[in-house]
Amino acid sequence: MTKAELYQELNYVNHSREKRLKYANLVIDNPKLVAPLLEILFNVDDKISCRAAWVFEFMCGEKLEAIIPFLDTFTDNMHKVHLDSAVRPIAKVCEYITKAYYGKEDHLLKTHLNEKHKEKIIETCFDWMINDEKVAPKAYSMVSLYLFGQEYDWIYPELSLILERDFQLQSAAFKARARQILKKIKK
Template sequence: MNLKESLPEYNSQTETKRILHWIDGSPQHFADLMDIFFEGNTRKNQYAAGIMIHCIDRWHFLITPYIERLILNLQNEGLHDAIKRNTVRVLQDVDIPENLHGIIAEICFNYLKNPAEAVAIKAFSMTIIDNLTQFYPELKEELHFILEEQFPFQSAGFRSRAGKILKK
């Protein structure tokens, strides 16, 4: 299958199932999907991001070779929220290499501080930072300050995730 040509620009459950069946845990087929994901900032990239999540939910091992590239991609300006959201969603559940801790911490803190950032991106970012506090306990103070500062003004989803982190 030529995934680039057959991937629709719209979200379709039927097409998603067909593509997931084709990928079926294959690193080579997943690589085709990730090529589309990293290729730009179009509707196909956004759709590929959604399929990536379904793949990782089923075949977690597939994401390992892409962790660094996912993080570095977040440094690009003007990424669509779907790309950012699905990337940080994946990164909250993986072991991030130590040499990338500083980069991802900075990215996630910037997302948290940005009032225009989507709630889901902020929620996944706070989890990534919370995960990093295992290695860098000094990050807890800054994370807690930001969460407490924003807590009264954010959505229920933000407050729920922030409340769990603040209770730790």
């Protein structure tokens, strides 16, 4: 399948779990499609990029190690994503990555995620926290930043400051997640 054919196929992706999973499995079964999927995803002003982001998120949810050859591409470009329905899945992928990296189970990401990748994920997550984003990317970012804070001692003071500052202005969902993260930080 060519990039153009994949682009056409993405027209059939919708919010349904069934469609996203179908196309995620298509990409998992054809690893050569990951690069064109990312090219489409990072064409950030095209509405189809959101559909590519949904498929990419589901692909990572099913087989996270498929991202490893593309960590540079992903971390170098994720900050460019700005459409709301694309930011959420990208933030979720960041959470997948950090959970795998800091998790108890062995994962290939533990040997492939380098300092540059971590810095870019941290920077982008902080951007999502301070910018006018929806709750979901902020919630995923909180988790990622909390986990990175176990390694980088400067993160918790910054994250706590943002969470406490924004607490009253945000939704109930933000407040609930912020409460959890602040409680963990203070332990």
